[in-house]
C-alpha cells in the first residue's frame with residue numbers, strides 16, 4: 001500500500017470515529033468512552049508511524065517540501081502530501097507504505113509509548 005494512502009485512510013478512520021461520537025447522543029457514556037479510547041489508540045499508532053518512518057523518509061526524499069510547519073492535518077493532506085508524492089514517486093511510496101503497514105501492527109497504542117510523548 002502507498003504510504004500516503006495509508007496515512008489518509010487513518011485520517012478517515014479517525015474522522016469516522018468523531019462522527020460516531022457526535023451521533024452517540026448525550027447519554028451514551030459507555031459508547032462514547034469506547035470511541036474515545038479507539039481514537040486515542042488510532043492516533044497513537046498513526047503518530048508513531050508518521051514520526052518514526054514517514055517524516056524521516058520525507059525529510060530525506062523530499063527535503064525542499066519540509067521547510068514549513070504543518071498547522072493541521074488538512075494542510076498536510078492538501079498541500080504537503082501532493083508535494084511529497086511528486087518528489088518521492090510511486091515506487092518509493094509503495095515501499096514505504098509496506099514498511100509502515102507492518103510497523104503499524106506493532107506500534108504502541110498507548111500515547112505514552114511514542115517517542116515524542118516523553119521528549
Ligand SMILES: [Fe+2]
Pocket residue numbers: 007011046050073076
Ligand atoms: Fe496524520
